[in-house]
Amino acid sequence: MNHKYVSPYVPRLAELVTARQLTSREKFFEVRLQDGSALGHQPGQFVEVSVFGVGEAPISVSSSPTSQGLGFELCVRDAGSVTHALHELPEGSTIGIRGPYGRGFPLDELKGNDLLFVAGGLGLVPMRSMINYAVDNRADFGRLTLLYGSRTPADLLFADETERWRGTPDFHVATTVDLADGAWTGQVGPITKLFGGVAINPVRTSALVVGPPVMFRFVLKSLLMMGVYESRVYLSLERRMKCGVGKCGHCQIDDVYVCQKGPVFPYTRVRKLPEAL
Amino acid sequence: MGLMAIDKRDLSAFIDGLIPQWEVVAPVPVEFKYAFRKVGSFQDVALDYTNTMLPPKKFLLPQRDELFSCNPEGGPSLTPRFDETPRVLFGVHSCDVHGIWLLDDILAEGCSDPHYLCRRSNTLIIGLDCKGPCHDNAFCKDMGTLKPAGGFDLFLTDLGERYAVQVGTGAGTALAERGGFYMADFEVREEFFAAWQKKQSGFPNRIGYDTAALPNILAESYDDIIWEALEMRCFDCGACTTVCPTCYCFDVLDENDIGTDRSIRYRRWDSCQLQDFAAVAGGANFRGKRSDRLRHRLLRKGKYFKEKFGRFACVGCGRCGRSCLLHIDVRDVFNQLKG
Numbered sequence: 001m002n003h004k005y006v007s008p009y010v011p012r013l014a015e016l017v018t019a020r021q022l023t024s025r026e027k028f029f030e031v032r033l034q035d036g037s038a039l040g041h042q043p044g045q046f047v048e049v050s051v052f053g054v055g056e057a058p059i060s061v062s063s064s065p066t067s068q069g070l071g072f073e074l075c076v077r078d079a080g081s082v083t084h085a086l087h088e089l090p091e092g093s094t095i096g097i098r099g100p101y102g103r104g105f106p107l108d109e110l111k112g113n114d115l116l117f118v119a120g121g122l123g124l125v126p127m128r129s130m131i132n133y134a135v136d137n138r139a140d141f142g143r144l145t146l147l148y149g150s151r152t153p154a155d156l157l158f159a160d161e162t163e164r165w166r167g168t169p170d171f172h173v174a175t176t177v178d179l180a181d182g183a184w185t186g187q188v189g190p191i192t193k194l195f196g197g198v199a200i201n202p203v204r205t206s207a208l209v210v211g212p213p214v215m216f217r218f219v220l221k222s223l224l225m226m227g228v229y230e231s232r233v234y235l236s237l238e239r240r241m242k243c244g245v246g247k248c249g250h251c252q253i254d255d256v257y258v259c260q261k262g263p264v265f266p267y268t269r270v271r272k273l274p275e276a277l
Numbered sequence: 278m279g280l281m282a283i284d285k286r287d288l289s290a291f292i293d294g295l296i297p298q299w300e301v302v303a304p305v306p307v308e309f310k311y312a313f314r315k316v317g318s319f320q321d322v323a324l325d326y327t328n329t330m331l332p333p334k335k336f337l338l339p340q341r342d343e344l345f346s347c348n349p350e351g352g353p354s355l356t357p358r359f360d361e362t363p364r365v366l367f368g369v370h371s372c373d374v375h376g377i378w379l380l381d382d383i384l385a386e387g388c389s390d391p392h393y394l395c396r397r398s399n400t401l402i403i404g405l406d407c408k409g410p411c412h413d414n415a416f417c418k419d420m421g422t423l424k425p426a427g428g429f430d431l432f433l434t435d436l437g438e439r440y441a442v443q444v445g446t447g448a449g450t451a452l453a454e455r456g457g458f459y460m461a462d463f464e465v466r467e468e469f470f471a472a473w474q475k476k477q478s479g480f481p482n483r484i485g486y487d488t489a490a491l492p493n494i495l496a497e498s499y500d501d502i503i504w505e506a507l508e509m510r511c512f513d514c515g516a517c518t519t520v521c522p523t524c525y526c527f528d529v530l531d532e533n534d535i536g537t538d539r540s541i542r543y544r545r546w547d548s549c550q551l552q553d554f555a556a557v558a559g560g561a562n563f564r565g566k567r568s569d570r571l572r573h574r575l576l577r578k579g580k581y582f583k584e585k586f587g588r589f590a591c592v593g594c595g596r597c598g599r600s601c602l603l604h605i606d607v608r609d610v611f612n613q614l615k616g
Binding site: 006007009010013034050053054077080083094096122212213238239240246250253254274275 | 345349352355357359384387388390391392394395527531533538540544547554556557560561564569576577581585
């Protein structure tokens with residue numbers, strides 16, 4: 001085949017190096033591209049993961065580009081046909097990877113600012129990429145704060161890592177769950193409950209928000225109430241990014257393809273898109 | 278580009294002369310309607326056809342389009358699929374030429390789509406002027422698609438004894454060198470101009486205002502209650518998008534070849550009007566309301582693409598209105614919004 005055309009729909013082959021159950025619904029994967037190259041992603045970007053014979057689904061990259069590993073990491077909930085098949089694959093299996101796609105967090109704009117990470121549920125997965133980037137480039141950022149809300153204590157992701165972040169200089173971590181069990185001694189309630197306990201300097205803070213759609217309005221309100229500038233609030237929007245290259249139409253919000261202009265948007269842009277929130 | 282002519286009696290030999298080298302696709306009668314099909318001879322072509330059920334888009338962006346095959350042996354090995362069939366689309370009306378011309382822009386823009394572009398670069402388009410309104414609900418004149426402005430290689434206009442032939446590309450020039458064609462003289466040019474004037478006056482305007490205002494009208498109608506009113510007449514069947522010459526949204530799926538472990542990744546037409554189009558596996562549906570889906574389609578047709586490419590993503594062919602079970606007609610909606 002000596003085609004002059006290269007199809008953006010044909011993935012690169014990759015190996016599932018490790019597959020580890022994280023919670024009852026989420027599995028953690030270490031992935032390495034077969035050609036040995038680095039993924040070359042930015043925090044907040046996503047890849048299209050192929051399970052051959054089943055299909056393809058968009059998945060956020062969870063590792064930071066600064067991480068020392070040979071590959072990159074994904075954390076995937078068993079939610080649809082492709083993710084279910086991915087959960088069933090044994091370590092060493094070959095999958096397909098396209099991307100990275102989309103625009104991640106605006107690293108240059110964030111530099112020098114205090115960062116307030118607000119993650120709801122699976123939102124911690126892409127946020128982890130950005131958090132570890134900030135931790136690995138600690139001198140580039142001011143105060144770090146993570147507010148993380150989860151359904152139950154058993155759904156909390158990356159518990160070890162959350163502890164490690166807590167031990168990082170000038171990094172404040174607060175978590176809450178919607179439904180507590182007997183052993184839980186922490187906060188209970190929606191993520192907005194955590195805002196009362198954080199001290200931020202609003203004019204120096206960039207807020208990064210990733211979470212389920214229901215979370216955004218409440219979190220935005222809290223952020224703006226605290227005095228954070230609208231132009232410094234960034235949201236990562238979940239959509240069905242089927243093709244990843246701005247063609248298939250599924251991820252469109254009004255006239256914007258999320259896979260091209262997002263998934264991370266400044267709130268000032270989202271505000272002008274009625275379908276966004 | 279230039280204007281040429283071909284005598285009617287020479288057209289048959291020209292088209293039949295293409296058939297050994299190209300797959301020639303043209304309108305043919307199918308029951309009481311017309312469809313673009315591969316033809317074996319010029320005799321099969323319905324020159325006086327009214328608009329086909331499906332636009333010729335299906336030969337550039339087929340309903341099922343195989344992207345690559347996967348063979349688990351060898352690691353697995355993935356083989357992209359490109360359709361390089363040399364093809365001629367003959368007899369394409371101006372509205373459908375406009376549709377293809379828009380797809381050309383859309384699918385080349387940004388990350389270009391090589392599966393479309395490969396077919397497109399192996400496809401020659403020979404248009405044919407329609408003579409009058411094909412249907413009561415066609416509003417091509419309002420959408421500015423009465424005559425082609427790009428996206429064709431040759432375009433024929435019936436002048437009685439001969440056709441005037443607009444040459445749109447170098448490939449069109451090469452086609453015209455195959456014989457039968459001659460440079461348009463003064464008489465042909467006069468007749469061509471007269472035919473154009475006659476065509477213009479023969480088509481009524483069916484939108485009550487200049488469509489240049491449409492993007493603004495739609496922008497102001499974003500929260501209009503009309504979408505909820507239309508919703509009551511919509512079954513979200515997706516017929517409107519299936520017959521649209523400019524709709525290109527697709528889903529991507531795998532199909533297994535039972536018994537061999539091989540699989541094919543293909544895409545197939547999808548529709549923003551279907552309930553789950555914007556739903557994600559986690560359960561959220563970002564356009565779960567039918568009224569929002571209707572608004573989205575109409576804004577794509579009359580606003581978004583006009584702002585991005587300078588041309589409407591509606592060519593006024595009227596197919597969607599004709600295929601709609603409850604007669605939701607883009608033209609009526611456009612009129613209703615401004616009326």
